[in-house]
Every structure is written in C-alpha cells, then in structure tokens.
Amino acid sequence: MTTEVQSALMRELGAERLGMFLYQMVLIRHFEEKCGELYTKGKIRGFLHLYTGQEACAVGSINCLEDRDKILTHYRDHGHALARGLDPNRVMAELYGKATGVAGGRGGSMHLYDVEKGFLGGYAIVAAHLPLAVGLGVAAQMKREDFVTLCIFGDGSVGEGEFHEALNMAVLWNTPTIFFCENNLYGMGVPFKASLSTEIPKLAAAYNMPAVSVDGMDVLEVYAATREAVAHARAGKGPYFIEAMTYRYRGHSMADPELYRLKEEIEEAKQRDCIERLKRQMMEAGMLDEQGFAEIDARATAVVDEAVEFSERSPQPALDTLFDHLYKE
Amino acid sequence: MAIMRMRDALREALREEMLRDERIFLMGEDIGLYGGSYAVTKGLLEEFGEERVRDTPIAESAIVGIGIGAAMGGMHPMVEIMTINFSFLALDQIVNNAAKLLHMSNGQINVPLVIRMASGGGSQLAATHSHSLEGLYAHFPGLKVVCPSTPADAKGLLKRAFRDQNTVIFIEHTANYGLRGEVPDDPDFLVEFGVANVVREGTDVTIVGYSGSVHQATRAAELLEQQEEISAEVIDLRTLRPLDMDTVIRSVKKTNRAVIVEDAWKFGGFGGELAAQIMERAFDWLDAPVARVACKDVPLPYNRNLEFHALPSEEDVVEAVLGMFKE
Ligand SMILES: Cc1ncc(C[n+]2csc(CCOP(=O)(O)OP(=O)(O)O)c2C)c(N)n1
Ligand SMILES: [Mg+2]
Numbered sequence: 001m002t003t004e005v006q007s008a009l010m011r012e013l014g015a016e017r018l019g020m021f022l023y024q025m026v027l028i029r030h031f032e033e034k035c036g037e038l039y040t041k042g043k044i045r046g047f048l049h050l051y052t053g054q055e056a057c058a059v060g061s062i063n064c065l066e067d068r069d070k071i072l073t074h075y076r077d078h079g080h081a082l083a084r085g086l087d088p089n090r091v092m093a094e095l096y097g098k099a100t101g102v103a104g105g106r107g108g109s110m111h112l113y114d115v116e117k118g119f120l121g122g123y124a125i126v127a128a129h130l131p132l133a134v135g136l137g138v139a140a141q142m143k144r145e146d147f148v149t150l151c152i153f154g155d156g157s158v159g160e161g162e163f164h165e166a167l168n169m170a171v172l173w174n175t176p177t178i179f180f181c182e183n184n185l186y187g188m189g190v191p192f193k194a195s196l197s198t199e200i201p202k203l204a205a206a207y208n209m210p211a212v213s214v215d216g217m218d219v220l221e222v223y224a225a226t227r228e229a230v231a232h233a234r235a236g237k238g239p240y241f242i243e244a245m246t247y248r249y250r251g252h253s254m255a256d257p258e259l260y261r262l263k264e265e266i267e268e269a270k271q272r273d274c275i276e277r278l279k280r281q282m283m284e285a286g287m288l289d290e291q292g293f294a295e296i297d298a299r300a301t302a303v304v305d306e307a308v309e310f311s312e313r314s315p316q317p318a319l320d321t322l323f324d325h326l327y328k329e
Numbered sequence: 330m331a332i333m334r335m336r337d338a339l340r341e342a343l344r345e346e347m348l349r350d351e352r353i354f355l356m357g358e359d360i361g362l363y364g365g366s367y368a369v370t371k372g373l374l375e376e377f378g379e380e381r382v383r384d385t386p387i388a389e390s391a392i393v394g395i396g397i398g399a400a401m402g403g404m405h406p407m408v409e410i411m412t413i414n415f416s417f418l419a420l421d422q423i424v425n426n427a428a429k430l431l432h433m434s435n436g437q438i439n440v441p442l443v444i445r446m447a448s449g450g451g452s453q454l455a456a457t458h459s460h461s462l463e464g465l466y467a468h469f470p471g472l473k474v475v476c477p478s479t480p481a482d483a484k485g486l487l488k489r490a491f492r493d494q495n496t497v498i499f500i501e502h503t504a505n506y507g508l509r510g511e512v513p514d515d516p517d518f519l520v521e522f523g524v525a526n527v528v529r530e531g532t533d534v535t536i537v538g539y540s541g542s543v544h545q546a547t548r549a550a551e552l553l554e555q556q557e558e559i560s561a562e563v564i565d566l567r568t569l570r571p572l573d574m575d576t577v578i579r580s581v582k583k584t585n586r587a588v589i590v591e592d593a594w595k596f597g598g599f600g601g602e603l604a605a606q607i608m609e610r611a612f613d614w615l616d617a618p619v620a621r622v623a624c625k626d627v628p629l630p631y632n633r634n635l636e637f638h639a640l641p642s643e644e645d646v647v648e649a650v651l652g653m654f655k656e
Contacts (some may be wrong), residue, residue, distance in 0.1 A: 104435035113434040120401060121434065128330030132389040134408075134428065135398020140378065142354065142404060172386070279543050325522075326438035326470055328494035 001221045007285070009220055013286040019296065022221050022282065025055040025275050027300040028079040031088065032250075035078065035095060035109075039254045043311075044095045045232045046108050047124075052078035053217075053249035056153075056274035058083040060177065060222025061242070064230045070118045070136050072129040073152040075110035076182075076248075077122030084108050085112045092307035097312035105317045106325075111237060116228045118147075123257070126187075127153060127160035136167050137175025137239070148176040150226075150235040156187025158203060159195050167207045167239070176233035178226065179204065179241045182216060188252045189260035204241035216244030218280070232312060247272075330516055331471040336506040338480035339369045339445075342487035343385050343407070345516050347377055350405060353491060354381040356392055357409030366411050367506050369446055373427060389418035393444060397426050397496075400442045405491060418542055422430040425497040442496045443487070443494060448476075449502040449541050449592055450640055456628035457540030459636075464599030465542060466498045467569035467650040473522060476568040478543035480510040485520030492519065502541035502592075523571030527580070531562035534586040534650050537577055537603060539566040542590040542641065545622075549590075559650060577603070578610050585616040586653050590646055595623035617653040622646050623641035 003008075010018060024121050032050045039048050050056070056078040065084075073080045084101060094101030095109050102112050109269045110124040121127035121138070130258065133234035140147050158181075181200055185192055192200075198271065201233045204211035213227045222244055229240035247269035250259045282288035333341070345589055347353050353378075355370060363370035374382040385392045410416045416423070423444065425617045430438045436473040450459035453556055477483040483501065483599040490497040528543065529550050538546040550561035564575065564579050575594040581587045587607050589600040604619040625639040 102435075103433060103437075106435050107433045111433050113437050115434070115437040121430070122437065123426075125421055128394065128421055131394020131422065132398035132401065134391070135395035135400070137398075138395060139399045139402025139404045142352075142399075143402070155462060161388075162390050162394065165386070166386040166394070167396060168386060169388065169391055172381075251611040323433075325432045327473075328431055328436075328439040 001218065001224065005224070006220055007203070007223060010281065010285055010287070015085070015282070018278065018282055018287060019292070022275070022278050023296045024059045024083050025219065025278065026057065026296055027057045027088070027228070027303060029056070029275060030283065030300045030304045030317060031078060031082060031307070034308065036250065036254070040309070042159040044109070045097070046252045047075070047109050048109050049252065050075040050250040051076055051248070051267060052290030053248045054184060055079055056184055056219035056222050057180070057216045057246050059243045060219040060250070061152070061180055061226040062152060064223060065148070067147070067149045070120050070147060070149040073122050073148065074122050074123040074126070074129070074154055074202050075122050077112050080120060081112045081114070084119050085116050086112065086117055088303050088307040089310035093311040093314045096311040096314065097316070098311055098319040100310070100314040101166050101261055119323050126265070127157040127162040129153070129231065130157065130166035132258070133177050134170045134173070135173050137170065137177045138173060140176055141187040144235055146240060148178060148230055150178045150180060152180045152182060154187060155181060155192040155200065156195070157181070158200055164203070167204060167209060170239040171209050174236070174238040177239040178229045179239060180226070180266055181241070181243045182247045183243050184246050186252070186260070189259070201241060201245045209239050209241050210242035213243040214246065215273045217277065219278055239289055260327050330511045332509055333480055333512050334506065335480040335483045335501070335508050336367055338484040338512045339487055339501065340371065340373070341512070342484045343370065344376070345380065346488055346491040349516070350491065352403065352405040353407065353408065354383065354404060354507065355407045356383045356385050356396060358385055358387055358411050360384060365409070366468045371411065377604060388490060389415050390422050393419040393422040394443070394472070396442050397422060399552065400440045401438055402539050403624050404632060405441045405628070407443040409446060410444060410446040412456050413462050414444040416446055416462070417433065417475065419638060422596045423466070423472070423496070423498070424469055426576070428469045428540045431495070432459045432471060439494050440496045441494050443499055444496065444567060445489045445499045445501065447503050448500045449504055450629045450636065451504055453631055453633055455631040457459070459629040461540070461624070462570055462603070463500050463615065464591070465591050466500070467599055468548050471495070472570060474500065476502070476540035476569065477567060478502070478540055480508060480567050481512045482520050482526070484512050485518050486567065487524070489519040489522060500540060504541050522568045522575050525573035525576040526565040526567055527562065527576065528565050529563040531560040531584065533560045533584055534588060534653065535562045535564060535577065535580040535584045535639050536590060536650070537564045537566065538590040539569060539590050545641060545643045545646055547589045547642040549650070552647050552652055557651065559651065559654070574606050574610070577607065581607055586648060587615070588620045588622060588649050588653070590622045590641055592624055592640065594626055595621050596626055598623060618647040620653060622649050
C-alpha cells in the first residue's frame, strides 16, 4: 500500500472509525493476554489458541461487513468474535464454561457462536468450515438475498481436500464467499513452506478465483483488500481469496513448547506490530495523541476486567440441561 | 393408492416435497443429467431446473458441507451420496458438523438436511462397494437414521424427513429399489419416525430387522410357519434413531424369544445394541438367549457363492429360530 493510498484511506475512514479499529485491536490484545493468564490459573481449560499478533486480520476484515453478512472462522476465534461485536462478557464466560457463555458452556474456546450477529461459529476441524461457507453462499443466491460470507482459516487448511473442493465449487457456482487465509507461517509447528509445494494465492488462482496477498500486520491493508472482496462478492461476481501474512506471538496453543522457532523471529515480528503501527500512523496524521491512546487502553482493560468478573460470578450450567439441544423440534 | 417400485416412490416423495417447499433443493453426483445412479432423481432436473437439481463434482465432503451451510442459511437441501460406501469421505461433515452444531451452539444453529444414500451388499460389487452402515450412523447422537424396507414406507418416511428440523440420514437398500408395493398418493401421507412396523404378527418368536433384512425375516417367518408350525412375529424398525424399542419389548414379552437380522457385521454392530436393550428390559421374559443373524466377519467378496455365503439368508434365520426351540 503506497503512502498516498494509505493517507487517502485514513482520511476517508476518519479519526473516529480508525480509533474504533485501534480500540478493537487493543481489546483483543488485552483479552488474549488475560486468557493466557487465566489458563495458567486453571480458570480456562481445554485447548486455548491465542490470537495476539494477528489482531489486524480480524479487525481489518470483519469491519468491512454489514450486519446481514455471515462469518465462519476457525478455532483461533476470540479475536473474530470480539471484532464482530460479540459481548466480551459472554465470550469470556464461554471460556469459563459458564451457562452465560455464548454457547452456554458447551463449545468452549474453539466453538464460539452468536447467530444474531451472523457469527456462525468457530470450527475446530481444520478446513471443515470452508464447504459450509460455500453452502451459505448457495442459500444467499437461492433466497435472492445479498449477504456475503467471510470464511476465515489458517494456512494449515491448504493441505486438506476440503480446501480445494470448496474453492473449486465456489467458483463453479459463483458463490458470494470471501476466503480469508491468515497465514501466520505455521500450522502448529510445521512451517507452511514445508506443507505446501506452491504459494497460497496461486492455489486460488488455479481455480480461477481472484486472489491477493496482503500484509496482515497492517489493518489498513487488510481493510482495503477485504472491502474490495466484499464488493466483488456482493455484486454477484463470485468468490474472492485473500491471504493475509501475519504472525502469532504466542505458541500454537497453551500446550506448545515452541521448539520449532527462534525467539529472534518473534521479536522481529513484534517490530511490525499492528497496534503500534496504527497508533503511529494515527499520531502522524494528527488523529491521536498519547492521552487518546491511554484512554483507549484503559477502556479495553476495563472491559476485560468486567468480563472476568462477569464470568467469575456466572453460574455453571445445570446438570439437567445436559440433553438440551440434541434435536430441534 | 398406486402400485409402484421403491425408486419411483422415492422420486414421488422428492417431487411432492419440492412442489410444497421451495427451500428444498437437491445436490449430488450424477443426479441431474444422468438421472441418478439408481434412477431415483430421473426427470427432476427437467421438471425443476438446474438451480434446484444440481450435479456436483465428485467431492463427497464438500457436497455434504455445502448442504450443511445451505441449511444454516435457511434452505432445506437434500444431498444424495451415490452409495453409502462413499459417505466415509463425508464422515467428518456428518459427524462433526451436521450432528453436533445444534448442541454445540446451545440451540442456535440447526441443520435441516436430508442425506440419502444407497446401501447393502448382494450385487457382486465386492468389498469396497457393499457396505451396510446404518448402525454406524445410528451411533451418533444428533443424527436421525431412517432405513425403509417398502415403497410406501420409503415415500412416507422421505416426506417426513423434509418436515424435520434436523439432519436425517436416509438409507436405501439397493436390493429394494425394484421392489413393488402399494403407495398412497395423498400428498400429506407421512410415516412418523420412531414407530416400528409389525409386519407380521406371531406368538412364538420375534424376528427384528431393518432395511433389506426385513425381507429375509419375513420369508423366514413364512418358512417357519409352513414347515415347522412356528409362529413368528416380524418387526421392521424403519428408523434406528429414534428407535422404537417399546414395540420390540412388547413383542418379546409376548413371544419370549428374539432373533435380530441385519446385513451389517455382527461384531460391534447395531444388533448388539438391540440384544443388550432386550436383555436390560425383558431378561425375565426370555426363554432363550437373544440370537443375532448377520454378515459373517469378513469384507464381502466378489464371487457370488462366497458373497451369499457371507450374507445372512432366510435359511440362517430359520436355523437360528430352530436353535432356540431345541432343549
Ligand atoms: C482435520 C484436523 N487435523 C488436525 C487437527 C489438529 N490441529 C489443530 S490446529 C492445527 C494447525 C492448523 O494450523 P493453521 O491452519 O495454520 O492455523 P493456525 O493454528 O496457525 O491459526 C492442527 C494440525 C485438526 N484440528 N483438524
Ligand atoms: Mg497457521
């Protein structure tokens, strides 16, 4: 993204909207750091995959959507849920397994849902939600509705057959689907270069799908690309593929000893941090000062603290609800 | 009433339901131009057009996944998996998404989807193409599993499947497609899930079957009556989930003997579940251990003699029944 394009986009979005992007990224950062802390205290159990470092991907892409649009994502889903405006209290309560959680404590970290917000789930089987996103596109077409579906997944998905099947069918059936690949360079501990014989956008291009690769540490670049993809899909021109190059600061999950990468690599990525970057860009544009940032930071911290309190005082799901929602009448 | 074959009854069900509800559409390999591998969907492309009758690539997991997504988006799709053997490639979608989304989302997302598949051995298609997996699908809470044995049930149950808010695995035995029978033409004719059919009343032994094995059970009951003066009651389960165990238990308490017949392997199979439930609920009424007649514990061979030696026959059922009357 050239400086001129960047300044034009910043002027267009304005201080308020950009401040909101910054706030969301800071909120996700604090939320995730708190989750890591709570995990070591045993408050959160099971698998926990933190999103720190990747915040620009969620915030840049999801803010391009309308209320009627749908989101399907993978198990590293807290950031996407918060960017979509799910109640942080209820997201945290889900991680606590409480009855007030967004899935009543049945889903946990990897399976967050809020249908009213068009947030149709975190999916913990790699690439299994890609066909679902195409199916939602089919529904949109058949119902003559113009919602689009944003489908977010990691670079590890490209090895799965369903990735290829879904891309192929999305093009064949011209569905309004945005495939958004968060390439954080690793699938657990496997570098993506060791699991793919080519480059990711070339796969999409091979299926005749427009594909771009963007800097996923730059919220503005992610936003610009996704906005184009959404317009393309909404206009009935079919699916669109975005690869966002990003980096996760923490291990794959809380169980990861991180034997496969060097500390220097993590430090290098942090030099390109998405929050620092937008903060700097906004300050240079005279849209933010240190005090303004401190306010954003304090607001995010307060929301996370409140989410923890809410979760602590929320009830456990009653045992007699075990069989609820097995079948719909 | 009209006399028709099961494949035609199934087609009638699809037609009527598609006319009734425009959210219903069909997807599958060769269901359109080719007319369906077993000709169930023949003529529907011409009648309903390409948007509602969709030929797909050979990509079972994507087809089922797209069906799930479309269902989440407010449609009521039917996916045809050419045969049950290929459903292994879609197993993750069926088990992890279709069966679980309602529960995992705490009631927010339901998946109204009908997945039809042709099943069963006996056609010399050898081991990869001869599976009976009704019991496998019945294993998963969250799914409904339907396996008709007659044209009328096929129609009524398939229509009923499109009135369900959940995913229905609808399994059709290939040996039954050509079977003829009376079929109601009332567009409101439905067969309720979880209601077994007492095909034949009897007093001495209960023979339980589903899908193709109902016919072995019925023929065995006729032989037993003619040759041995044994009166057998035959029960067709019709749906494995929900399961109408009450009808089975009522019958066993009357006859005091139970034989289970199925095309699937005995080891770890659905018949074992039935036997266990009979033991749990009717132990004191049993005059003999529950018997199971099932496929022998090998992959089905191509050779006709070997294949039929492996599959359960009416003679096997008769033998199992006679064994129960020996002192
Ligand atoms: C089908 C399947 N195989 C394996 C796993 C185990 N697993 C969970 S996450 C993961 C790595 C996925 O990497 P990627 O898609 O790049 O996402 P990231 O974790 O980097 O965000 C693996 C192998 C799984 N969940 N699903
Ligand atoms: Mg990755």
